[in-house]
Amino acid sequence: MPNITLSVSNEMKERMDQFTEVSWSDVCRYAIREYLEQREKDIKITDSEKLKVLATIDIVVRRRENKLVYLLKIKNIEDFNIILDRVIFGVQYNFEDKQHNTNDYPHYFFDMTNISSGEIYAISSFDNLDDKFKQKLYDLVDEERQIQWAIHGSIFYRSKSEIYKTGFHTTGILSKSIRDFIHDQMRI
Incomplete structure (x- = not known):
């Protein structure tokens, strides 16, 4: 305790x-x-579908730091400003008809971030994944196998008086540029 x-x-x-x-x-x-x-x-949590979520895997290039990240682009389509509470998501990779779930469940707390009709971004680094799983992914990329991914999760947000929750699920295939990036990271 x-x-x-x-x-x-x-x-x-x-x-x-x-x-x-x-x-x-x-x-x-x-x-x-x-x-x-x-x-x-x-506390009453109401299910909602009033947020648009675009989830993708992308490369962030910064001075002295290149990272593979999970990027969530969240857009508010409620008729009122919302306060983002937290985003919880996981990533699943599928290869050769097998599924591999990663336990990548970061929590994002935005100190009462007020979102009108604008967009916000939530990012989690690929570096947070289990080393054994990263090695398996490196091996599959090295063998030039096709890898599908799915990002799924929940977003909790609030108005002045109520908490809302919405879920999302997005799928895709690792692009050539990301496969090249992973291949380059293997050599480092």
Whole structure:
């Protein structure tokens, strides 16, 4: 069980010390559980299809850093400004009629990012993948096999009073430029 430090004022500490038989950890744990249960009852999550999501695998070239990334382009088509809460997604590769699911589930927290009709981008690096799986992908690219991918996940966003959730699923084939990039990375 993780430890959490709680700060209290000197006055409160003195008052707590008067009750030596009380397990303050249990009191805090109970109070937090009660609070969370009440908050979860208050939160209503509504399914929605009011965001357009374009998911792709792309190469980001920056000074001293070239990366293969999963790129999500999210566009708001709600009739109100939204606040993006989090994006959770996974990536699946298919080769030779076999599926390989990666556990690439990054969470993106945008500090109350307000999105009107604009677009935002969420990026996760290919570098975060398991080394054993990356090696398998390198081998398949080296053998010039066709590799299909699927990016799927959920986006949670909110208005002033409600939380919405929308899902997405996009598929594609690793392009020649990405295969060349992976091949070049193998040599490094």
